[in-house]
Amino acid sequence: MTVPDVRTRWFRGVRAPGAKVRLVCFPHAGGAAVSYHAWATLTPPEIEVVSVQYPGRQDRLRDPCPATLEELADAITAALRVELPNDLPLAFFGHSMGSSVAYEVARRLRDVPGRTLTHLVVSGRPRPRLPQEKAPRPVPTDTEILDRVRLLDPEGAAVYEHPDLRPMIMPALRADFGLLAAYRPTHLHRLEVPVTACGGDRDPVCPVEALSSWSDVTTEGLEVRAFPGNHFYLNSRKEELLAFLTSRLL
Template identity: 80%
Template sequence: MTHRMVEMKPESRTRWLRGVSAPGAKIRLVCFPHAGGAAGAFHDWAALTPPEIEVMSVQYPGRQDRLSEPCAATMEELADAITAALLRELPDDRPLALFGHSMGSAVAYEVARRLDEAPGRTLARLVVSGRARPRTPQELAPRPAPADREILDHVRELDPEGAATYEHPELRPLIMPSLRADFGLLAAYRPTPLHRLGVPVTVCGGDRDPGCAVEELSSWSDVTTQGVDVRVFEGGHFYLNPRKEELVGFVASRLS
């Protein structure tokens, strides 16, 4: 695979999107981070993809350089705003593929269902990671937003190494608001009905993910008319960090 020389490409930056400009690319991959996460989670993916793929990542409000903005209160609010930004800030008709990890899988799905119905836009594929498909109210009732202690206990389970960041006395006040908002958003999120996408769905996960068992990954077959393919990687919930090159290479192969 030919890797891109990021230092030779101009950075692309809008209010909602971060990435590396690739004017000759044939397809654009838009990445959606996990709960409490930010666009920087995908900052080096561009260096691992062939030049035919332009990589962009979504910066949710309420974190990093958007810290002063309020976090989205609902999934509908967040997905509507991101979809509008994609249509506005990416004016060309280059096909789009979406990749989401953990919470980002649900956000990417909601954006995909909106793009699936947008005239003049080509959605090529949805790639989801580390999360089962969304549950309807009939399957799982909406829940109250979890308390901070519940959130931190869950974060420790999913990311034992990274969880120490949330205990840092100087960083915690900056990090917790977005994490609290994202977990509250997910607790209330129950789409009805499920929308069946007209594009294929690729599903990835870690073989030791405490938050999403391997057998749950195939549940995404319920949200597409074009079938799913599942790939399991070695690792836990954040397998995508140590397995980054392997994962990005696999995703790129599905977009070629």
């Protein structure tokens, strides 16, 4: 009997009968659920991999992008309650912008009965900054956004130069960068789950030492792990990263 894959409004994934934990993955700015598609084939059957599909991209191109990162986190938390079965404990993995989104969903999940989060894994981003630490910024221009993308992902940035694709994919990237520019939580919430912070040892915007800032959001300890690579080390070091995550989740 074939088990249907996960395909809801907000989530995409591959069912893993007999899994012990469901790993929910949160994409980077401009990213989509497909970023984690290959993870299901590289993790043991005890881990079911599900990724979030943000609005405004791919098959959700016509869905409006949220106005704030908090609004996005509210919507994902609500979707977790109604679109995924309550049959497995959860772990979160977020990369870059996805780290902040995963953290916001994690703190909201504490108020959702019956949903158990066991681990938060963040990647390529320091913990959220408070208003007194870093003031909100103006929404960057398209030129500034694309300069940033070229810095973080020189290979992936080429898609934004394609004249036919750019009008379709630029709105989501622009919206995501707008969320990040405005996102400044008023205070930090300490999660009662362990946090693991991963990053590339040559990341130009999130040096390894910045990952230790995530110790401020957990009562259960922080582990920092660096991998060879730049901001998108998780693409070139996918197998190594997933072997490490497996050792921490099972």
